[in-house]
Amino acid sequence: MSDRVDVAVIGAGHAGLNAVKEIRRVTDSYLLVNGGSLGTTCARVGCMPSKVAIHLGDIYAMRKHFQRYGIDGADSLRIDGASALEHIRDLRDTFVDLVLANTTDEMEDELVDGHARFIDAHTIEVGDRTIRARAFVIATGASTVVPADWRESFGDAILTVEDLFELESLPKSLAVIGLGPIGLELGQALRRLGVDVVGFESSTNLARLQDPIINQAAVEIVRREFPIWLGAPAQIERAEGGVRVRAADREQVVEKVLVAIGRRPNLAGLGLEGIGCLVDEHGVPLYDSRTLQIGRLPIFIAGDATGGVANLQIAAEQGRIAGYNACHEIHRHYERRTPMAIVFSDPNIASVGVPWSELDQSQVVFGQQRFGPVGRALILGQNRGLLHLYADRRTGVVLGGAMVGPRCEHLAHLLSWGVQQQMTVKEMLRMPFYHPVIEEALQDCLHGLEKKLDSLPPKPGWLERLFPGRGRRPAGAEASA
Numbered sequence: 472m473s474d475r476v477d478v479a480v481i482g483a484g485h486a487g488l489n490a491v492k493e494i495r496r497v498t499d500s501y502l503l504v505n506g507g508s509l510g511t512t513c514a515r516v517g518c519m520p521s522k523v524a525i526h527l528g529d530i531y532a533m534r535k536h537f538q539r540y541g542i543d544g545a546d547s548l549r550i551d552g553a554s555a556l557e558h559i560r561d562l563r564d565t566f567v568d569l570v571l572a573n574t575t576d577e578m579e580d581e582l583v584d585g586h587a588r589f590i591d592a593h594t595i596e597v598g599d600r601t602i603r604a605r606a607f608v609i610a611t612g613a614s615t616v617v618p619a620d621w622r623e624s625f626g627d628a629i630l631t632v633e634d635l636f637e638l639e640s641l642p643k644s645l646a647v648i649g650l651g652p653i654g655l656e657l658g659q660a661l662r663r664l665g666v667d668v669v670g671f672e673s674s675t676n677l678a679r680l681q682d683p684i685i686n687q688a689a690v691e692i693v694r695r696e697f698p699i700w701l702g703a704p705a706q707i708e709r710a711e712g713g714v715r716v717r718a719a720d721r722e723q724v725v726e727k728v729l730v731a732i733g734r735r736p737n738l739a740g741l742g743l744e745g746i747g748c749l750v751d752e753h754g755v756p757l758y759d760s761r762t763l764q765i766g767r768l769p770i771f772i773a774g775d776a777t778g779g780v781a782n783l784q785i786a787a788e789q790g791r792i793a794g795y796n797a798c799h800e801i802h803r804h805y806e807r808r809t810p811m812a813i814v815f816s817d818p819n820i821a822s823v824g825v826p827w828s829e830l831d832q833s834q835v836v837f838g839q840q841r842f843g844p845v846g847r848a849l850i851l852g853q854n855r856g857l858l859h860l861y862a863d864r865r866t867g868v869v870l871g872g873a874m875v876g877p878r879c880e881h882l883a884h885l886l887s888w889g890v891q892q893q894m895t896v897k898e899m900l901r902m903p904f905y906h907p908v909i910e911e912a913l914q915d916c917l918h919g920l921e922k923k924l925d926s927l928p929p930k931p932g933w934l935e936r937l938f939p940g941r942g943r944r945p946a947g948a949e950a951s952a
């Protein structure tokens with residue numbers, strides 16, 4: 472069977488579905504090819520079921536405060552792991568249904584089931600079907616990296632996010648290998664649901680945190696809840712009663728291992744090397760980071776398949792740009808908004824704006840604020856944590872920050888909106904704040920920064936230099952070429 476269409480999109484995750492939305496504005500002549508389960512990584516195994524697990528863990532962990540609050544009987548509370556897992560699957564199915572209802576359920580012949588492989592820059596094969604298109608969008612996502620011999624040698628003892636939520640019951644003990652966002656979020660959630668968890672991380676950073684002060688604070692907080700061993704790669708071997716995990720001089724025998732050592736773009740089977748794509752050392756084709764076009768080919772790439780920052784909003788936005796560019800001669804540019812990463816551990820961990828590694832430390836003034844004395848944090852019984860802000864020494868413009876603390880998911884948004892608007896410390900302080908709220912931690916931190924900035928000796932030409940450099944166009948606003 473042979474088809475000829477304007478655009479074919481490969482992959483029905485958020486990137487691919489958003490590409491389709493753009494393409495449909497221009498043409499009905501498109502196909503969406505998806506190999507594997509429909510419903511998106513986010514809804515099936517990613518953002519959403521992991522947040523349900525975190526929520527259940529947080530609720531159950533609250534029992535530890537009950538006695539202090541005058542609530543009796545916490546000792547007799549028990550969690551039924553099987554029911555908790557069933558609830559996660561129930562909600563997961565709801566999220567998947569919501570995605571499908573608005574997207575692929577409405578498609579008929581436009582949806583093609585199978586894995587695509589390029590024959591040439593205008594042709595793919597999907598099973599016994601040949602599809603010719605004027606342009607393609609590759610949005611094939613990514614999958615967990617599992618060392619080749621681990622599955623073979625350790626079978627069911629090895630878990631990834633792809634199978635964790637399918638378990639019928641919770642394991643008694645679990646080693647989480649890799650404490651990036653996935654390992655930390657799920658390791659903590661499972662610990663709170665009663666699993667004996669130990670975490671292994673080869674770097675010295677939790678959740679990819681670059682800011683050393685916030686990393687140190689986060690490590691100290693997480694360690695109060697379960698052991699985390701940092702700084703050496705973990706290896707595993709068979710042991711009586713389960714699997715032995717070793718890292719440097721540490722070892723632990725556990726029933727199961729959750730592998731969370733990173734995700735790799737699903738590009739291997741696409742045959743890209745055969746159609747003249749130059750690829751990097753990870754097999755990702757070289758593409759223009761603004762137009763998302765691969766070389767000069769009529770092929771665009773979006774979402775986790777790019778091997779770049781993996782998050783839902785970026786996948787969706789890149790999908791829209793790739794879809795648009797696949798059916799327009801004049802391309803739109805993808806420009807990343809102010810970087811923001813939030814890890815939904817308790818307390819939340821977040822980084823915003825200029826990453827630590829890119830700061831010119833001699834030009835930055837730093838502000839710190841502990842959550843310890845913040846009224847609302849004390850009321851919530853969640854006052855561990857620290858906020859660290861960075862501002863430009865010369866102009867007072869807020870550059871970003873990192874934080875570990877209660878409800879930092881919201882502080883991170885507030886901060887990123889200020890950074891995107893290129894606001895100064897003083898301008899952010901003129902924004903409204905209420906009481907008693909966690910946002911007062913941000914206000915206090917900004918006051919501290921303001922004091923430091925005001926105490927710096929004035930520099931000649933300070934004001935004149937301030938305005939030309941500041942330009943009021945929000946960074947990252949979509950531009951058309």
Ligand SMILES: Cc1cc2nc3c(=O)[nH]c(=O)nc-3n(C[C@H](O)[C@H](O)[C@H](O)COP(=O)(O)OP(=O)(O)OC[C@H]3O[C@@H](n4cnc5c(N)ncnc54)[C@H](O)[C@@H]3O)c2cc1C
Pocket residue numbers: 481482483484485486487504505506507508509510511512513516517518519521585586587588610611612613632653737740741773774775776781782783784786
């Ligand atoms: C456990 C976990 C938690 C996460 N939590 C968050 C979070 O809290 N916040 C956040 O922003 N992000 C989070 N993410 C990341 C987020 O889920 C992803 O960045 C996003 O879903 C990627 O979307 P995508 O469209 O690029 O890929 P996907 O949704 O993976 O879609 C790719 C599609 O392509 C199909 N496919 C693959 N190969 C082929 C082929 N050869 N031919 C045809 N089809 C193919 C796949 O079956 C799939 O349907 C999390 C991820 C995980 C795993």
Ligand SMILES: NC(=O)c1ccc[n+]([C@@H]2O[C@H](COP(=O)([O-])OP(=O)(O)OC[C@H]3O[C@@H](n4cnc5c(N)ncnc54)[C@H](O)[C@@H]3O)[C@@H](O)[C@H]2O)c1
Pocket residue numbers: 648649650651652653654656671672673674676678679703704705706731732733734780781782812813814815
């Ligand atoms: N809240 C969120 O936004 C969220 C949540 C989950 C996932 N994600 C995204 O999903 C992607 C994948 O997340 P991830 O956590 O799987 O990957 P990651 O690459 O962010 O982290 C993997 C970690 O594993 C460590 N590691 C590698 N090999 C190891 C070994 N042998 N022993 C011990 N540690 C080892 C690495 O040093 C790294 O810290 C990320 O890009 C992330 O942004 C986002």
